[in-house]
Amino acid sequence: MMLPTETAEEIRAKYTEMQIELENLEIERGAADEVPADSVTSELYLQLMAIYLIQNDLPNAKFVWKRAPDNIRKSASLSGMHRVFLALWSRDFPATYTALNGTNWTPSVQPLIADLRSLTVLRARSLLSNSxxxxxxxxxxxxxxxxxxxxxxxxxxxxxxxxxxxxxxxxxxxxPPTEQPLMSEAHLAKLAEFISFLEC
Known part of the structure; x- marks a missing residue:
């Protein structure tokens, strides 16, 4: 089975900068009058949707699918990513694994798919062990x-x-997670923040 060696937070943190870059690239390409249907644009939508799924940001992944031009949506990879999204949206672990394994992913997105599969395994492990x-x-x-x-x-x-x-x-x-005791200054700052919130 090979459990992931990284935590979910570490996996997600790897893609923060890439997410920002892809979002900016999408905005730049969207500012053009007509979005080109080239392989770069297809990879952009594919990688952006994969990153949103890794970040567990399902609403944004859904909107990437809706924003993608029809001709790009018909590509095998983006259709496969949409099947992964639908399985995650319905919290169907078996369908998620089937969708992840059932698509021939492009080389640029294979590391993202491996991390998405690792996150799914971590989520299932947490669900089983806690519930x-x-x-x-x-x-x-x-x-x-x-x-x-x-x-x-x-x-x-x-x-x-x-x-x-x-x-x-x-x-x-x-x-059980170990809680770090708050220092006295941190207690006072938290109390002051709480009181000022109540006064508003």
Missing amino acids: YADVSQEDFCLLMGVPMSTEGVAEACAELGWTLNGGRVIPAKPA
Whole structure:
């Protein structure tokens, strides 16, 4: 299965600058009277939509799809990205994995797709470990994108540090986050901010 080595925040942070550049490029190209239907424009929409999906900004991903010219929307890659969007929008993990694996992605977007798949696995892991005491092997495979085999489930459970017992997967509960105590000046600043908010 190979769990992602980066956290969700680290993955998302990698694309902040690229997102800004692509948004600016789209604005510049949109200022032209007619948007050219070249491969650069197609890649622009494809990468921008992928980045919005990575950032979990589904409304903006939807608007990228709506803004894209019809001839670009018909491309296999952008149609595939739209299928990924629809699966994420409906929170359908199996359909998300199917859409991610079922499209022949262009080389420029393959790293984004790999990171999007990693984020989907991280989201599913968080959902399972925080919400379930145990889950069936079938549901585990569907939610985590693991091949439906006893060996695949056993390998994934070992990698996650989870237990496989009698056809059921028992997720390990995540460690509770440690809260940093606020310093006294921070307490006063927060209290002053709260009081000034109430006075308004």
